Amino acid sequence: MSNIGEELRDARIKKGYTLDDLQQITKIQKRYLIAIEEEKFDELPGDFYVRAFIKQYADTVGLDGNELLEQYQENVPQTDPQKYVDQSVSEQTRTSKATTNTWWFRLEQRLPQIIIVFLVVVLIGAIYAFMLHKRSENKPTIPDNGAKVTVSTNASAKKRESISRAKASSSKMAASAKKKSSTSTKKLAVKQTAKSGNTQAYTITNLPTDKDSQLVISAKNNGSAWITVTLDDATSATYTGEVTTSASHTVTIPKATKKIVLTSGNLANTGLKLNETDVALTADSTANSSEKTTITFSVK
Numbered sequence: 001m002s003n004i005g006e007e008l009r010d011a012r013i014k015k016g017y018t019l020d021d022l023q024q025i026t027k028i029q030k031r032y033l034i035a036i037e038e039e040k041f042d043e044l045p046g047d048f049y050v051r052a053f054i055k056q057y058a059d060t061v062g063l064d065g066n067e068l069l070e071q072y073q074e075n076v077p078q079t080d081p082q083k084y085v086d087q088s089v090s091e092q093t094r095t096s097k098a099t100t101n102t103w104w105f106r107l108e109q110r111l112p113q114i115i116i117v118f119l120v121v122v123l124i125g126a127i128y129a130f131m132l133h134k135r136s137e138n139k140p141t142i143p144d145n146g147a148k149v150t151v152s153t154n155a156s157a158k159k160r161e162s163i164s165r166a167k168a169s170s171s172k173m174a175a176s177a178k179k180k181s182s183t184s185t186k187k188l189a190v191k192q193t194a195k196s197g198n199t200q201a202y203t204i205t206n207l208p209t210d211k212d213s214q215l216v217i218s219a220k221n222n223g224s225a226w227i228t229v230t231l232d233d234a235t236s237a238t239y240t241g242e243v244t245t246s247a248s249h250t251v252t253i254p255k256a257t258k259k260i261v262l263t264s265g266n267l268a269n270t271g272l273k274l275n276e277t278d279v280a281l282t283a284d285s286t287a288n289s290s291e292k293t294t295i296t297f298s299v300k
Contacts, residue, residue, distance in 0.1 A: 003039060003072070003075060004039065004054065004068065004071075004072040004075055004076065005036060005037045005038055005039040006037075007063070007068070008036060008037060008054070008057055008058060008061065008063070008068075009037045011058070011061035011062060011063050012057075012061045014061075014062075015061050015062060017060075017061065019033050019034065022057070022060060022061075025060055026053075026056050026057065026060055028053050028056065028057070031043070032044055032049075032053055033053075033057065036050075036053060036054055036057060039075065041076070041077055047077040047078065050076060050077050051069060051076060051077070054068065054069060054076060055068075055069060187206065187277065188204055188205070188206050188207060188274060188275065188277040188279075189204065189205045189206055190203075190204050190277075190279050190280065191203050191204075191205075192282065193296075195282070195284075197284065198284055198290070198291040198292065199291070199292050199294075200281070200282065200284075200291070200292075200294075201294045201295075201296070203295075203296050203297075203298050204274065204279070204295055204296070204297055204298070205297075205298045207274075207275070207297045207298075208255065208275070209255055210255060211255055212252050212253060212254050212255050213252075213253040213255070213257075213274060213275050214250055214251075214252060214253070214274070214275060215229070215250065215251045215252075215253055215260070215272065215273075215274050216248055216249075216250050216272070216273040216274075217229070217239075217243050217248060217249050217250075217251065217270065217271070217272060218243055218244075218245065218248035218249075218270075218271045218273075219243045219244045219245050219248075219266075219269055219270065219271065220245065220269050220270070220271045221245075221269055222245050223244075223245070223266065223269040224242055224243065224244045224245075224266070224269070225242070225243055225264055225265060225266040225267075225269050225270040226241075226242050226264070226265040226266070226290075227239070227240070227241065227242070227243055227249070227263070227264050227265075227270065228240045228263040228264075229251050229260060229261075230260065230261045230263075231253070231254070231257050231259075231260055232257060232258055232259060232260075238251060239251050243270075253274075257297065258296065258297060259294060259295060259296040259297060260294075260295050261292065261294050261295075263290050263291070263292050264290060264291055265290045267281060267283040267284075267291040268283035270283075279295075
């Protein structure tokens with residue numbers, strides 16, 4: 001004939017639960033579950049827990065806990081309700097006293113630190129209040145009786161010196177800018193330096209060296225002219241084309257350029273303007289072919 005422990009174990013195995021599974025579901029410690037299956041009820045905390053754990057075990061594995069306890073009541077310890085109540089009250093009282101004693105013990109242990117922290121806070125507050133009081137005493141008051149406020153002589157002198165330096169620096173910068181502007185806008189000077197047949201040379205001074213220049217080529221007398229412009233000793237022309245009185249062309253002369261070579265098929269009918277300054281070239285009236293003009297830039 002089976003006993004309650006065997007019946008519970010068989011039901012657990014039939015459900016496919018291990019003791020670990022049952023412990024996870026019921027939250028009853030595994031050693032208590034083993035004690036129930038082996039009917040070692042004295043290893044449980046008390047008679048009340050024996051019946052409570054058996055009922056929870058049975059309900060979990062699909063058995064009727066109350067019916068099972070009724071069936072095996074002779075094998076299962078009976079609980080004394082009053083005894084359980086007294087035991088529970090006694091345990092609660094002990095727990096409460098232990099908690100109270102522990103709290104008071106911790107407070108006594110930390111009391112010196114609490115006192116030290118309190119004293120430090122008070123000291124810091126006193127120092128802060130003292131500094132505020134001193135600052136309010138040292139704060140200068142602005143006279144309201146019409147008296148003049150005297151500013152430190154050294155501070156005034158330094159301020160005047162700083163203003164004077166700033167003005168001097170500003171004046172120098174303005175003079176430098178004016179001089180630079182005057183140099184950059186100085187009128188170009190054009191001078192013929194050589195002439196031989198259909199070849200001639202010119203020198204142009206005062207060309208700006210800090211920026212590019214613009215050479216405008218056009219045709220005069222309602223005619224046209226075929227023009228080729230080469231910069232420095234370049235192997236290819238910068239511009240080659242025909243200009244008319246209604247269609248001029250502008251060539252940009254980089255600021256580092258030393259000379260330009262201009263070849264015209266009709267020099268007498270060719271007009272040049274460099275940076276808004278007319279450049280008058282003398283054409284050879286006897287020339288019956290293109291004329292070559294070399295213009296060298298000189299800085300003075």
